[in-house]
Structure formats: structure tokens, C-alpha cells
Amino acid sequence: MIRAIWFLIKVAVVIAIAVWLADRPGTVTVTWLGYVIEMSFAVAVLIGLAALALAALGYRFVRGLLRSPGKLRRYGRSRRRERGYRALTQGLVAVAAGDAHTARKMARKADGLLNEPPLTMLLSAQAAQLQGDDRAAREYFTAMLDRPETAFLGLRGLLTQSLKAGDRVEALQLARRARSLQPNTPWLLGTLYDLEARAGDWASAEGTLQQAIQAGAIPAEDGRRHRTVLLLERSFEAERRGRGDAALSHAQQAHDLMPGFVPAAVRLARLQLAAGRHKQASKVIERAWRQGPHPELADVYREVTDGYDPVARVKLFEKLLTQAPNSVESQIAVARVAMEAKLWGEARNRLTRALEIEPSRRLYRLLAELERNERQDEEAARGWLAKAAAAPADPAWTCTECSAVSHAWGGLCGHCGAFDSLQWKAPTLAVSLMEPTEAAPALAKPSAA
Structure with missing residues (x-):
């Protein structure tokens, strides 16, 4: 409505001007080069x-001619950029599909069309990885370190390659460098924690573990168990350095976190026993x-209970039996001390x-030992041993990672180096028994604090 009113006002103004000019006719005379031109004012x-x-039309035409080269250049760049991004997209799709040949081809095409090295270098590196050209991929990832916007991506690529090659020393250095750029990245914190733990850097691993839990990279319950294992390893380390108080303190913290975790209870009890705290050690067990x-x-x-007479030891072990009467381990534990006390009937019953x-x-095997010690019955003992063999x-x-068997618990698998991978279970594969690792000597024998 308003637009219509304005239109009518404009028409009225034009008509008014035309009428005003018509009512006031006049003559305009132009003299130029001897010519005289006369016309009405209208x-x-x-x-x-x-x-x-x-x-005005001429000005617009000339201006369009002058600007046309720039417009053509911009149009060409736009078309080139569009083709470059299309090649980049096709290359990323080829990487996802595992088509190394197409990925490499599209990477070269995108690199020629786009003036954006960060994107094309990443695609080229991934294409090289697909083709198994680790050297070329490493060169691309290393080149990405020179640009702040791609440094983290380059570090991630190099970190992946180091882990694939099994070079944990370089991987640890790269992971720490990457954390300085992106300190709260969940996957990086989880990887860094695992590398520090495998390297035996227990104090650093404990700090990284807390950060990884806060970032959601590791569930809280899993983190509690991992911290327990780290504290036990710190206890072993402190003992090797002659710091008995620190060893006991770390073992106590580990036991407080997971009282039912057998390695923690064993470690704490043996340190307390070495310190002469027999009563506290008994309560822990x-x-x-x-x-x-x-x-x-x-x-x-x-x-x-080594200082008690044999019969008294049997009575003490019966306390364990009353706490778990339906457990095989409870029956065997009482049977063993009964055999040492030569209470053959009690041992056989258990x-x-x-x-x-x-x-x-x-x-x-214990039944075979009982037959030999009580009755000197070798034939019966051989019968039990035959059953044991079958x-x-x-x-x-x-180890849950490599299925290797260790004689003693440790935070690291002595065969594959995996952290917190030893579980108490029947081996599923026929593997050689490993000797106790240096990381856990105190689980094999009691030692002084």
C-alpha cells in the first residue's frame, strides 16, 4: 500500500513539472561553430x-570491460577451487574405502588445484599409508609439523606409525609433544598413559591416569584398578631404592583402593611382616x-604364622576356613598346614x-603327597599323579594380551610388555612359564622394607 502511494506521488510530481513547463514555454538557443540551434526549453x-x-550507460559498459579480466580470473579460481575440493572429497572417500590407488590419484589432483597444503598433505599421507609407503607418509606427517594448524595432525600420524612399528620410545616422546598442543584430548591421554606405564614411568603414568579419567578416556572403575597397580609398582621401585617407608605407604594406598586385589594384599602383608607387624599382616590377609x-x-x-607350633597354625588357618567354608582354597590351605602338623586325618578330610x-x-598332587607321607603308598600316589597329568x-x-604365564604377578607382562594384563586364570594355550619379572620381586619372596 505504501509503495503504491509513493508511486502515485512520483507520477504526480512528474505531471506537475510537465504542466509547469508547458505553461511557461521558452526558447533555448545554442550557437556553436557558426551554427545556431533553437529549440523549446522542454x-x-x-x-x-x-x-x-x-x-551513464556508456560508463557502465566501459567499467564492465575494465573489470571483466578480474571477474574471469575470480571465476577461474572459483572453478579450480571447486574441482580441488571435489578431488579432495573423492580422495577422502577412497581412503575410507581402502582404495589406495584412487586416494593417491585424488591427492595429487587436489594438491595441484588447491593452494591449501594442510588438507592435501593429510590426504597424501593417508594415501601413502594405504599403499604401505611408510617413508612417504612419514615425510608428509613431518612436513605438517612446520605449520601450527597441522602440527597436531602430523604428530598424531607419526605417533600412529611409531606404535605400528613398535617403537615405544619415540611414541612416548611424540605423545608428550602432542599433549603440549592439545592437553585434554581423550584418546591422546589414554595412549600416553599406556606408554608411560609400559615404560615404567610410574609417577608420570599416575598423573596422566588422573587426567585421562577426568577427560573420560578411562572409566572411573578401570582407573581405580590401574591406579592400584601403579601404586604397587611404585612400592616395588621404592623398595629397590632403599625407601622402605615409601614402599609401605604406596602398598597401603593400593590396598585401601582395592582391599580384595590379591597382589595388593600380598604386597602389604609381606612388607608389614618384614617390619615386624605380624598382627596387621594377619588382618590384611x-x-x-x-x-x-x-x-x-x-x-x-x-x-x-611361621612362629606358631604346627597344631596352633592349623587352628589359625581354620579361621580362614570359617570365612569361606565352600572354597577349595580354604580346604587346601587347612589341609597343607595339617599335613605339616602330621594331622593326617584332618588333612585327608579337607x-x-x-x-x-x-x-x-x-x-x-597334594593327595599323592599325602599318600606318600602318611602311608608310604607309592602305588596310590602314582594313581593320583596320573589323574593330575590328565x-x-x-x-x-x-597375560590377557599374549597368553604367556608368569610365576609371579607384576604390573607388566614380562613377555609382551602389556600393562595390568596379568589375571589369575587357567592358561588357554600351551606357553612357556616366564620367570618372575624384576618389577615384582616381593610377591615371590618376603623382603625387608
């Missing part, structure tokens, strides 16, 4: 307006036994009860 106005219109009987706990309890719960290779393997500290 015609002169029209001619002037026409001349201005022609001049009894508390852990309630949560899960284990032969290593029984071994430490035997060391704790071994028979254990046999009813779950037969095992270790149980058959029975499944007993549980042992087995």
Missing part, C-alpha cells in the same frame, strides 16, 4: 536527460580372604572335601 530538457542516460580366597594369600598367611567341590591338578592346568598369572 525539448532541451529532454535532450539533456537523454544525454545523461547515454553517458584375613580381610582379603573374605573377598576371595587365593593360594598366594595362603602362602603369606603361612609366613605370618582334601576329600576339596575334591568334592572342584577337582584340580594341584589337588591331585587334569586341566591350574590357574596362574596369565
